[in-house]
Amino acid sequence: MNHNTPLSPRPLHHLAEGRRRVLTAAQLRAHGVTAAQANERCRPGGPWQQFLPGVVLLHPGPPSSQERLQAVLLYASRERTTGVPAQPAGDEESGPREPEAMITGLAALTLHGFTATPPLASLNMIDVLVPRTRRLRSAGCARIVRGADLPRPEQLTGVPVAPVARALADAAAALTDAAAVLRLLTEAVRGGHCEPAAVVRELNRARLLTLPHVVDAVDSLVAEGRALAEERLYRLVREQGLPDPVWNVDLRLPDGSRLGGLDAYWPEHAVAVELDTRAHRRDDALWSEYARKREHLEHLGITVVHLTPRKLRDSPEQQATVVRTALRASTDREAEVHVVVLPR
Known part of the structure; x- marks a missing residue:
């Protein structure tokens, strides 16, 4: 037998x-x-x-x-x-195993609760993510998407589903309409499904940031993420009882030399907050700019606190403690150089 x-x-x-x-x-x-x-x-x-x-x-x-x-x-x-049953994702003895298959793309986003995606019954094709080494062709309504280093799936309605950032990247790869891509990315951020940086990382990994319609959507996504991060920062100052700063300012030296823009600044403490809302693309030029500005300001006696949107969302109390500690440490200390504070 x-x-x-x-x-x-x-x-x-x-x-x-x-x-x-x-x-x-x-x-x-x-x-x-x-x-x-x-x-x-x-x-x-x-x-x-x-x-x-x-x-x-x-x-x-x-x-x-x-x-x-x-x-x-x-x-x-x-x-x-x-005829051999699929092996579990992993166990303590054998370690983690690569997932065998999971729903991704538009179908996955619908399962995650997106409203900008069609209902499952309206989708002609359902994307399924499998390891790159699988020899398998698309057939019927099943569209095969291959990838290396598959993410850990989430269980939704009893089926394994790719995380939002990965599903977004796989959906964007199959779309050519810039407006459709933008709607998906915007809902991902506004709906709190994931942070812009996670989306951009997946798009970069999928080599989609060379496509003009995806780049345009990402630029709008980053702007959307910054607005959301600013709102979280306002709420943190208000709800955590921090003293009111001056918001969105530009610092200059008395001779007019520009030091850079800041999201929040406490002049009497010489403490600043800058939101790190970089789009994580293939180069770190923007991070180098952040680092140079921070080093220059701290050389002038101004303490700069960098906060990320994710930290503001996940641990606002801890981030408030970081800012409060910086304010307390600056008691009776003034910036070594007088700076001019202008609205940005």
Whole structure:
């Protein structure tokens, strides 16, 4: 006996009456269904239908959205052809394993709760992310997306789904409409799904930042992320009881030389806050500019506190403590050089 030999036959109606209405050919064999029986039941007008290669829908009508997701994942699984169940993602003894397949792209974003994406039932194609080494072609509604270093999937509605940043990158790769890409990126930030930096990192990893319509969308995304970070900074000062700073100022030397812009500044303490909202692209030129400005200001006796949007979101109390400590440490200390504070 080998893995192609069916087990003792059982009445076939018990399969369609079960909870799982989508099975692979290998799973059917395990239930005692021969290839001939499966083919007979999948004939036109029969009680079953072959929905994808090697994947059978155990009823004649159209599949539900959940059944389409299950069918796509089964098509992308190794179990479809080998009959060997997928291994778990990892355990303490063997260490983490690479995920086998997960829903990504527009379908994943819909599962994450995006409103700018179509309902699952309206999607002609469902993207499924698999390891780059898999030999698998797109078929039917299943569009294969290959990648190295697959992320850890999230379980949504009982199926493995790519994290938002990765799903956004995979969706953007299949879109050519700049407005559509911008809507997705904007909702990701406004909806609190992920930070702009995480999105840009994934777009960069997917080598999409050379596409004009993606670059334009990213520029708008960074502006959106900065506005959101500024709002969080205002809220932090107000809710954490910090003294009021002057907001969005430009510092200059008495001779008019520009020192740079700051998001918040306490002149009586010579303490400044600057939001780090860099887009993490392929070079660190902007970070070098931040570093040069910070070094120059601190040489003049001005303490500069860098805050990131993610830290403001995840640990506002801790960030308030950092700022408060800087203010207290500056008691009775003035900047070594008088600076002119101008609105930005």
